[in-house]
Amino acid sequence: MNETRRQPWWESGVIYQVYPRSYQDTNGDGVGDLAGIEARLGHIVSLGVDAIWLSPVYPSPMADFGYDVADYCNIDPIFGDMAAFDSLISAVHAMGLKLLLDFVPNHTSDQHLWFQESRSSRGNPKRDWYIWRDPAPEGGVPNNWISDFGGSSWEWDEGTGQYYLHAFLKEQPDLNWRNPDVQRAMMDVMRFWLDRGVDGFRIDVLWHIVKHEAFPDNPLNPEWTPDITERDRLLQVHSTDQPEAHAISAKLRELADTYGDRVLVGEIFLPNERHARWYGSPTQPQVHLPFNFQLIESPWDAEHLRGVIEGYEASLPSFGWPNWVIGSHDAPRIAARVGEPQARVAAMLLLTLRGTPTLYQGDELGIGEVFIPMEEIRDPQHFRQPTLDIGRDRSRTPMPWDHTTNAGFTTGKPWLPLNADWSSRNVAAQNNDPASMLNFYRRMLALRRASPALSTGSFSLLGGSNDVLIYLREGGGQRLAVVLNLSSHIRRFELPANNQIKAVLASTLQTEPAHGSLSPNEGLVLEIQKSG
Numbered sequence: 001m002n003e004t005r006r007q008p009w010w011e012s013g014v015i016y017q018v019y020p021r022s023y024q025d026t027n028g029d030g031v032g033d034l035a036g037i038e039a040r041l042g043h044i045v046s047l048g049v050d051a052i053w054l055s056p057v058y059p060s061p062m063a064d065f066g067y068d069v070a071d072y073c074n075i076d077p078i079f080g081d082m083a084a085f086d087s088l089i090s091a092v093h094a095m096g097l098k099l100l101l102d103f104v105p106n107h108t109s110d111q112h113l114w115f116q117e118s119r120s121s122r123g124n125p126k127r128d129w130y131i132w133r134d135p136a137p138e139g140g141v142p143n144n145w146i147s148d149f150g151g152s153s154w155e156w157d158e159g160t161g162q163y164y165l166h167a168f169l170k171e172q173p174d175l176n177w178r179n180p181d182v183q184r185a186m187m188d189v190m191r192f193w194l195d196r197g198v199d200g201f202r203i204d205v206l207w208h209i210v211k212h213e214a215f216p217d218n219p220l221n222p223e224w225t226p227d228i229t230e231r232d233r234l235l236q237v238h239s240t241d242q243p244e245a246h247a248i249s250a251k252l253r254e255l256a257d258t259y260g261d262r263v264l265v266g267e268i269f270l271p272n273e274r275h276a277r278w279y280g281s282p283t284q285p286q287v288h289l290p291f292n293f294q295l296i297e298s299p300w301d302a303e304h305l306r307g308v309i310e311g312y313e314a315s316l317p318s319f320g321w322p323n324w325v326i327g328s329h330d331a332p333r334i335a336a337r338v339g340e341p342q343a344r345v346a347a348m349l350l351l352t353l354r355g356t357p358t359l360y361q362g363d364e365l366g367i368g369e370v371f372i373p374m375e376e377i378r379d380p381q382h383f384r385q386p387t388l389d390i391g392r393d394r395s396r397t398p399m400p401w402d403h404t405t406n407a408g409f410t411t412g413k414p415w416l417p418l419n420a421d422w423s424s425r426n427v428a429a430q431n432n433d434p435a436s437m438l439n440f441y442r443r444m445l446a447l448r449r450a451s452p453a454l455s456t457g458s459f460s461l462l463g464g465s466n467d468v469l470i471y472l473r474e475g476g477g478q479r480l481a482v483v484l485n486l487s488s489h490i491r492r493f494e495l496p497a498n499n500q501i502k503a504v505l506a507s508t509l510q511t512e513p514a515h516g517s518l519s520p521n522e523g524l525v526l527e528i529q530k531s532g
């Protein structure tokens with residue numbers, strides 16, 4: 001890397017995702033709000049992250065909890081108002097943090113005025129802002145596309161006698177990004193928030209925004225079995241990742257760049273080679289960070305993780321900065337997946353790989369599986385395919401702050417239940433315990449910040465077998481080895497020949513490390529030096 005190049009903040013920075021409904025309620029309605037996030041900024045600062053990404057806070061009927069936007073340039077009353085937003089963003093900036101909003105370009109709510117107009121008549125000027133099609137010649141839906149939430153992507157509109165396309169819920173009609181007026185209107189939305197001072201956007205389902213012009217059927221997925229989601233019956237080759245979407249992504253970047261140091265993070269699920277194209281080229285860059293979800297998707301063992309890391313690193317264009325994610329409002333909690341002791345190893349991995357990490361609220365407390373009683377389930381993804389157990393509510397439960405009523409989250413009834421162990425697993429309790437997950441996260445984040453090798457240094461993978469992942473990070477005269485035991489057994493490891501340990505900079509455990517072996521679930525960051 002060119003030493004004289006100025007390092008943008010988001011390369012060495014760490015992003016923290018806040019799910020606003022579940023952070024902090026201030027008015028007793030059981031749903032988190034902007035004033036609540038502002039009141040809890042101290043926690044975010046104490047964690048040691050750089051930027052907050054807020055899931056959508058715009059006016060919404062909440063069919064998909066805010067990912068169905070009814071007005072892109074306002075705040076839903078459930079979260080507050082514009083004044084509350086302005087107050088939050090100035091508080092965020094005053095604390096030296098950045099704020100990213102969630103930009104949802106693929107679809108609006110069916111309650112958005114644009115869609116109301118669009119569906120009012122075939123001749124309406126906004127008709128073409130959405131994707132309308134006649135029935136197939138033999139009748140029925142225009143093609144075989146399946147919504148990501150299950151069922152056909154097409155919804156019949158009785159009033160105007162056509163179908164409209166929705167990649168998600170029928171309450172989330174897809175915008176037609178081939179229409180230049182849609183592009184202009186959505187870029188105005190970005191300007192609206194950039195002018196208000198936001199430091200960038202996480203862009204929702206970016207690879208979905210353009211569809212094949214001729215709407216051909218998607219091919220069947222030969223690997224589909226009934227125990228996986230209905231979406232996966234088909235390969236989404238014509239409904240996603242179209243060449244035209246890259247041109248749009250470049251336009252969004254061009255706009256963001258006119259504002260200076262802003263960042264675009266794109267939500268993109270694709271295999272490496274196609275994923276990497278979303279960086280664009282040096283002369284026509286696209287998003288700064290195409291979200292990399294592979295740690296979420298990979299089986300949790302050293303061999304698979306090694307393959308994921310090698311494959312991803314090798315796929316990056318020379319100018320592309322990597323990034324890693326381990327949890328989100330859509331994915332099962334990492335501690336639920338791998339258990340709490342291994343979740344520390346996961347956190348050490350996330351915070352020592354090369355690239356920008358994104359943390360998800362609550363993972364810093366090690367929140368694990370949360371049981372949601374049937375009558376409290378809220379997620380529409382569950383209701384569309386109830387037998388698959390793919391509800392996302394258990395990752396969206398309220399933050400437990402202390403041992404008072406409802407963990408200090410609300411004085412009312414929380415919109416989703418708390419983690420069952422909230423009275424001991426909460427921020428206040430973990431603040432006071434040096435061995436807690438929270439304080440482990442703080443130590444790792446502080447180490448990462450202080451270490452040029454970790455925040456921006458080079459990366460080389462040394463091994464990933466026999467349950468041990470081992471890699472080197474080097475930079476600023478520092479040479480570190482990260483050694484992770486992915487198992488709950490004692491494992492041996494070897495440093496590169498002629499290297500010896502200078503210092504143990506971090507451990508997932510409270511105990512002194514042994515020589516050449518790792519305790520169960522032990523992860524170490526070692527400063528090493530060549531001997532002799």
Ligand code: GLC
Pocket residue numbers: 064067068104168204205267329330
């Ligand atoms: C993204 C969001 C998810 C939402 C979907 C539709 O994947 O993260 O929560 O349901 O887009 O907007």
Ligand code: CA
Pocket residue numbers: 024025026027028029030031032033078
């Ligand atoms: Ca509230």
